[in-house]
Amino acid sequence: MKRYAVIFVFLVCLSLLAVSSVRASMVTYPSLGTYVEEAYDIIIGQVVAIECKKGPTDEFAHIYVTIRIEKNLKKQLLSKEITICHYGNVIPPLKCGTTYDVYFESDQPVFKKNERVLIFISPHTSRTDSYDIYGKVGGKYSVINNMVINTHMSINKSLDVFLAEIEGFLNEKKK
Numbered sequence: 001m002k003r004y005a006v007i008f009v010f011l012v013c014l015s016l017l018a019v020s021s022v023r024a025s026m027v028t029y030p031s032l033g034t035y036v037e038e039a040y041d042i043i044i045g046q047v048v049a050i051e052c053k054k055g056p057t058d059e060f061a062h063i064y065v066t067i068r069i070e071k072n073l074k075k076q077l078l079s080k081e082i083t084i085c086h087y088g089n090v091i092p093p094l095k096c097g098t099t100y101d102v103y104f105e106s107d108q109p110v111f112k113k114n115e116r117v118l119i120f121i122s123p124h125t126s127r128t129d130s131y132d133i134y135g136k137v138g139g140k141y142s143v144i145n146n147m148v149i150n151t152h153m154s155i156n157k158s159l160d161v162f163l164a165e166i167e168g169f170l171n172e173k174k175k
Contacts, residue, residue, distance in 0.1 A: 029138040029153050036169040039120035039134040042073040043082065044143065047115045062086065064130065065111045067119070073166055082121070084111075085130035109133050109140035116143040118162070 036042065049066040065084040069077065086108050111117070120139035121131040133139040141148040141155070141162075148155060148162045155162075 030135060032165060033169045035120045035135055035139060036166055037173060038122075039139065040074070040122045040131070041076040042118070042120050042166060043067065043069055043077070044071040044073075044118050045069045045082075045116070047111050047113055047117060048081070050111060050113055063108075063111075067117065070116075073163075073170065083130040084119070084121070084133060085124055085127055086132065107136040109137050111140075117141060118143055118148055118159075 030038075045067040047065055048068045049064075051064045051066075053062055053064060062085055065086075066081055067084065068081050069079065109119075118141040120134040122134040124130045124132050137152040138150070141150045143149075143159055146159045148157060148159050150156075
């Protein structure tokens with residue numbers, strides 16, 4: 001009888017552990033309408049440069065991603081290029097300086113040089129010369145063969161359809 005009690009307690013603990021790890025891995029992202037409304041601008045462009053530099057206010061490495069703008073949907077930016085500044089996540093990983101490597105945060109989007117992207121941006125929290133990705137990984141989409149892809153949000157759809165959805169939210173806001 002005692003053995004069955006031990007097995008029962010073990011199975012209950014194992015079940016609780018499994019449920020808690022599944023819940024911890026579930027991430028809820030805002031709706032597309034929220035991204036459209038709250039982002040400063042929505043940019044389609046191409047990654048033209050990726051640099052790693054020591055952070056302006058700390059010892060962590062910062063990644064500076066320069067994007068040549070093809071189109072901005074909210075028309076907030078007048079420049080032809082913007083710089084995104086964040087921690088880590090570049091393919092391939094870069095060495096930054098001689099004493100430290102790039103610090104990787106799992107919620108930061110990954111960029112590749114020459115990649116075409118659609119991004120939701122917001123002003124950088126501590127820098128006036130660069131921007132953040134609004135919504136972190138949820139605010140960056142790869143544009144490949146006229147499809148927008150964001151694996152974190154399970155989105156893989158036609159760029160034209162996605163742009164029409166964004167335009168719908170923008171037009172709704174104007175009313």
